[in-house]
Amino acid sequence: MLVIFAGIGVTRIRAGRLGQNGDPMKKKYIVAHDMGTSADKAILVDMTGIIIEQVKESYPLYHPEPDHAEQEPEDLWRAVCRTTRELLRKGKISADQVAGITFSSQTQSLIPVDSKGTPLRRSFNWLDGRSADIIREKLWTRPRIKGYHIFRLLKFLAVTGGAPGHTGKDQIGKILWYRRHEPDLFARTDRFLDAKDYILFRLTGQMVISSDLASIWWMLDTRKKPFRWHEGLTRMAGITPDLLPEVRESGAIVGPLTDAAADATGLKEGTPVINGAGDLSAAALGSGALEDGAFHVCIGTSGWVAGHVTRRKIDLPHYAGCIGSALPDRYYLAMAHQETAGICLEWLKNNILYHKDRLIKEARVEEIFQILDELAAASPPGAESLVFTPWMYGERCPVDDDHVRASLMNLGLNHRREHVVRAVFEGIAMNTRWAMETLEKLYKPVTRLNFIGGGAKSDIWCQILADVTDRIINRVADPEQAGARGVALLAAVTLGYIDSVEKIQDHIQIDRRFVPRAENRRLYDRLFREFKNVYRQNKRWYRRMNRRSSD
Known part of the structure; x- marks a missing residue:
């Protein structure tokens, strides 16, 4: 199969079926990870959706204070690497037989990284509600209807189709909290990533987010395609669009697996890495x-x-x-x-x-x-x-x-x-x-x-x-x-x-x-x-x- 990595799309030649019903050593598989709140569940799937093997590795969720929920990004990376290697071992397949790797992931897990892609702190997990106070103070100020600033609410609805809630668990609130309470780290931040985005970066060197996941950051203009970050809404979070990853579709190939990532995962260098989706959108696909x-x-x-x-x-x-x-x-x-x-x-x-x-x-x-x-x-x-x-x-x-x-x-x-x-x-x-x-x-x-x-x-x-x-x-x-x-x-x-x-x-x-x-x-x-x-x-x-x- 010839795959050309070119922006959001992918050009393919339908030579991919070779070996699917013939030599089992030529049969191709997808490695798919479901990076949840408490564990990474990885599966080896054939091209008809049959699960050949599955592996699970847990990682901790930290609650250093009430309403705080954090994770170590490195824990997620280690789990992805170990489960990928274990899938190959249990499935008794070679790295050559893996046609691609992709992800379903927890969403609204905020990871600030520096210019080298190194996390500057633990992630703000999606359960983290510490920003409830500041989002009321900075975003949902008076005049309010149902707790929402009416004019800002109308702006969010027009641009994104939704809006951050009151609970402090949305990305805008977390960014506002981070800017106020950890200003030195904020000043060093080159990009804000979600959990899946960080793993994609470790695999390919590209900082990319899927459009479904970006949409619930409530800063994405979804009125027309291609979807883009909206400068006015990012301003409400105190940032500019250049601090956010590139938006691509869930089915897009982000890039080929790097040599370093191949060593870490046991896969072959150049293996296509497909963007994947947040857990909500991925599950909607898998629900049938x-x-x-x-x-x-x-x-x-x-x-x-x-x-x-x-x-x-x-x-x-x-x-x-x-x-x-x-x-x-x-x-x-x-x-x-x-x-x-x-x-x-x-x-x-x-x-x-x-x-x-x-x-x-x-x-x-x-x-x-x-x-x-x-x-x-x-x-x-x-x-x-x-x-x-x-x-x-x-x-x-x-x-x-x-x-x-x-x-x-x-x-x-x-x-x-x-x-x-x-x-x-x-x-x-x-x-x-x-x-x-x-x-x-x-x-x-x-x-x-x-x-x-x-x-x-x-x-x-x-x-x-x-x-x-x-x-x-x-x-x-x-x-x-x-x-x-x-x-x-x-x-x-x-x-x-x-x-x-x-x-x-x-x-x-x-x-x-x-x-x-x-x-x-x-x-x-x-x-x-x-x-x-x-x-x-x-x-x-x-x-x-x-x-x-x-x-």
């Missing part, structure tokens, strides 16, 4: 919901409801709207993002239930999450009216409130471990339903949802989600790998192994359907009304309890 108006649900560390749409709309009070997709020539990505989903179950396991070794020994199972499934199944639907609200780190959609926190409501002496576990499962499903209904009001109701993410591996959670939302739940095969598989298939299109992006969904399988149970309809409708009332009746209390200095 590629038709206009089809939605999918993801429950991982965070969660969301999303779908490809042709018209850009927004519901700012509920922080739902459109971002860039991995297919910018065809679709926007309608998005209702939620801060904490599966991590609530992780918190319960680590901090409330007794030690996992004792739980595993007691239940005689291999995995801790099997026990949580069994406990949830042991409780009746509704957990005897115990309600969990999963807002453990503030929330974006459906309430856009950085003061709100999680709670277990209506706890009584009649409740046991199984009720608490089921309430957590159901509370996350209730929050998902609220997000789903927010998007449906913007577009149109759906009858089914494709389900991806680690939460989809749980049969009981799939059924709870079907019952709570009253929608058919289609569980995607290998649901945890949806993002990595999505960008791998997009890379296969770029490299000429798949005819078109429309063919991507042909390579994504549904492994089981879960149908809503009519006998639970009235119960869950009642609990959903009360779930929303928890927020509405306690909104002021949350603000008093979690007040910031600028409130």
Whole structure:
């Protein structure tokens, strides 16, 4: 295959199919990484989307102060290098058989680098909310509507289709905080990168961001193509566009793998590095919901409801709207993002239930999450009216409130471990339903949802989600790998192994359907009304309890 690296596009000669059905030593593969909040999950994928091997390596998330969340960029790089090498070893393939490498990644992870591309500090992770005060002070000043400066809001909406929220977790707020509190480092900053961008730089020497990821920095002009950084919006962050990476499409080849990166990863020098996408857009590809108006649900560390749409709309009070997709020539990505989903179950396991070794020994199972499934199944639907609200780190959609926190409501002496576990499962499903209904009001109701993410591996959670939302739940095969598989298939299109992006969904399988149970309809409708009332009746209390200095 001849590949010419030329700006955003790629010229290809369709010689790439050689060996796909012949000599196994000539068969080609994609290495795709899903760089999440807590780990890099790497997969080796053939050109039909079949996962041959997968490897995972964890890295830490630091919380040096309340509302601070940071990571070491070098930890991400080491994980990518080690998992890539391990994939080749486990898959028993040579570096020559890797046709390309690509990425799905956590988003809004801000990494300031100097002129040599060296990080100047730990990254501001997407969970970092330290800039909530300064974004109110500098950006969302009076006159306000729903907490937003009306004229600046209109400017953001006109240019980007969205706007930074109140929570302090968007890139503009982080840059403002960095400029004020670490001025010496700010003065040395040559470029601001996201997590994926930093890894792409280490692989190719190019500082590039995908357009879908750039769109949620809220400084990208998405009104016409090619998308460009908007000078007026960058000024609101106190920077100029030259401090931001070059914007290219998700399917673009960023460049060939450098000699140094080849040594570090075990791949061949010159291997094409395909841009990839943020986790939201990548997962939308891998969910198989590629038709206009089809939605999918993801429950991982965070969660969301999303779908490809042709018209850009927004519901700012509920922080739902459109971002860039991995297919910018065809679709926007309608998005209702939620801060904490599966991590609530992780918190319960680590901090409330007794030690996992004792739980595993007691239940005689291999995995801790099997026990949580069994406990949830042991409780009746509704957990005897115990309600969990999963807002453990503030929330974006459906309430856009950085003061709100999680709670277990209506706890009584009649409740046991199984009720608490089921309430957590159901509370996350209730929050998902609220997000789903927010998007449906913007577009149109759906009858089914494709389900991806680690939460989809749980049969009981799939059924709870079907019952709570009253929608058919289609569980995607290998649901945890949806993002990595999505960008791998997009890379296969770029490299000429798949005819078109429309063919991507042909390579994504549904492994089981879960149908809503009519006998639970009235119960869950009642609990959903009360779930929303928890927020509405306690909104002021949350603000008093979690007040910031600028409130």
